[in-house]
Structure formats: C-alpha cells, structure tokens
Amino acid sequence: MKLFETSHEYPHDWAAVTLAFWRKYPNPCTGHVKHVDVLERKVDPETGILRTERLICCVQNVPTLIRKLFGASEETYAYEVSEVDPKGRTLEARTVNLTFSNLIRVEEKLSYTLADKAQTVFRQEAKITAFGTLSRFGNYIEDFSVNRFRENAARGRRGFEWALDCLLAESQEAWHRAEGFVKEDLAIMASSPNASS
Amino acid sequence: MESIGKDCTELKQAYDTCFNRWYAESFLKGNTTPECDELFEKYRSCVHKTLKERQLDKMLDEARSQGGPSLDEEGKKKGGEGGK
Numbered sequence: 001m002k003l004f005e006t007s008h009e010y011p012h013d014w015a016a017v018t019l020a021f022w023r024k025y026p027n028p029c030t031g032h033v034k035h036v037d038v039l040e041r042k043v044d045p046e047t048g049i050l051r052t053e054r055l056i057c058c059v060q061n062v063p064t065l066i067r068k069l070f071g072a073s074e075e076t077y078a079y080e081v082s083e084v085d086p087k088g089r090t091l092e093a094r095t096v097n098l099t100f101s102n103l104i105r106v107e108e109k110l111s112y113t114l115a116d117k118a119q120t121v122f123r124q125e126a127k128i129t130a131f132g133t134l135s136r137f138g139n140y141i142e143d144f145s146v147n148r149f150r151e152n153a154a155r156g157r158r159g160f161e162w163a164l165d166c167l168l169a170e171s172q173e174a175w176h177r178a179e180g181f182v183k184e185d186l187a188i189m190a191s192s193p194n195a196s197s
Numbered sequence: 198m199e200s201i202g203k204d205c206t207e208l209k210q211a212y213d214t215c216f217n218r219w220y221a222e223s224f225l226k227g228n229t230t231p232e233c234d235e236l237f238e239k240y241r242s243c244v245h246k247t248l249k250e251r252q253l254d255k256m257l258d259e260a261r262s263q264g265g266p267s268l269d270e271e272g273k274k275k276g277g278e279g280g281k
Contacts, residue, residue: 086224
C-alpha cells in the first residue's frame with residue numbers, strides 16, 4: 001500500500017472555493033478528464049447536508065502491459081461521493097476507481113474546510129493498494145499509480161485554481177452571461193413549477 | 198463539458214447551470230429547498246440509460262457493494278470493507 005498526501009491554503013472564502021469545486025471541469029489543465037456526470041444528488045432535510053454522487057471518466061495512458069493483461073480500454077472510470085455541510089462550512093469528497101478495481105484500489109479523500117473568513121484549507125490524500133493476486137506486479141503498479149496520482153493532483157490543483165480565478169474575476173452578472181446557456185435555461189426554469197422561488 | 202451520454206449533454210448543461218446558480222445563491226445562503234429537480238430528473242434518467250447500455254451500472258453497483266467511497270466509514274459503520 002502507498003500513500004499520497006498534500007494540503008494547501010487558499011486565500012479565499014470557503015463559499016467561493018466550494019463553488020469552484022463544482023465548476024472545475026472543463027479546465028485547460030486537466031484535459032484527461034473527459035466527462036463528469038452527476039448520478040445522484042439530494043439535500044438531507046434534517047441536516048441540510050448536500051450529498052452528491054458523480055461518475056468521472058478519464059482518458060489517460062495506462063501502461064500497455066496493464067491494458068494488455070486486463071483488456072481495458074483507454075477510458076477509465078471513477079466514482080465520487082461528496083458531502084457539503086453549509087453550516088459547518090466543510091466539503092468532503094471521496095473517490096474510488098471503478099476500472100481495474102479487481103487489480104488495484106485507488107481511494108482519494110479530499111476536503112475543503114473553513115480556516116477563517118478569507119482562508120480555506122484543502123487537504124488531499126490517496127491510498128493505493130494493489131491486490132495480492134498480482135503481487136508480482138504489485139509494487140510496479142503501486143509506484144506507477146502514486147506517481148500518476150501526484151502528477152494528476154498537481155494538474156488538478158492548477159485546474160482548480162484556474163476555475164477559481166475565473167470565478168473570482170467575473171462579477172455575478174457577468175458570470176451568468178458567460179454560462180451561455182442561461183437564456184435557454186431561464187426559459188426552461190420559467191416553465192417549471194419550481195421556478196418561482 | 199460533454200456528458201458521458203452524447204444525447205445527455207444538453208440536459209447536463211441546463212442542469213449544471215441551474216445547480217451552480219442554486220448552490221451559490223440559495224444553498225450557501227441557508228436555503229436548502231431544491232430548485233432544479235425537474236432538470237435533474239431528465240438529465241439523471243438520460244445518464245442512467247447510458248450507464249446501462251455500457252454496463253457501467255454493474256461496475257458502480259459492485260463498487261457500492263464493496264463499501265464504495267463511503268464518507269462515514271470511520272464513524273458510523275465500522276469495519277465495512279474489512280477482508281472482502
């Protein structure tokens with residue numbers, strides 16, 4: 001098993017940082033992330049916590065050896081569950097790999113917590129375990145995965161910062177306009193029974 | 198960003214726009230009443246159809262049955278993914 005850990009402080013308030021979490025993709029730094037889809041999402045009526053499940057599809061260069069052995073395509077999938085507590089000002093997300101899950105488990109945990117009014121602490125850790133049936137390759141696979149994870153974490157953070165910068169640079173109104181879909185969306189919302197709030 | 202299902206991309210973008218606005222303007226300000234349910238239901242059913250077609254639903258079920266990326270594993274359900 002290998003571990004990877006990193007943390008970072010953003011000099012921005014928690015609300016803006018978590019908004020960037022949802023708006024992170026697409027960004028110029030993480031071209032390997034092709035699709036991010038929301039599978040389930042709801043607010044717990046008692047706690048007010050927002051729980052989201054997402055499917056993340058990446059295209060990256062998996063080593064030929066592994067691809068040949070396991071016949072996987074270039075597309076790899078991961079499953080993320082996150083919870084946002086608006087009162088406690090915490091966002092936590094955990095992700096596991098779906099592809100190669102019989103060979104390796106890559107579990108990522110990240111959190112954004114309020115440090116003070118204009119500071120948000122980001123923590124990220126990953127636990128990478130190659131399974132015993134392939135112990136001959138285990139070390140190679142774990143080392144490869146930790147290195148890949150480190151590269152992607154750095155790219156991910158740059159991408160996140162890009163999204164955050166965009167967000168902060170835009171005024172609320174300009175941001176709505178930039179979405180491009182807003183007019184269409186407003187029309188849809190206007191015709192929806194939930195639109196009036 | 199496109200959805201995993203080509204036909205779902207427009208639904209995704211309409212929903213994401215609604216969600217981002219609701220998140221910033223309602224949820225973070227303490228109003229947790231959902232506002233994008235109708236858009237989400239359309240988008241969600243489109244995505245789930247794609248998952249079935251590509252048999253990704255089975256991968257997801259398997260991950261969930263193995264404890265998934267549970268957020269409360271340390272606290273609420275101890276030893277969930279032990280030696281399995």
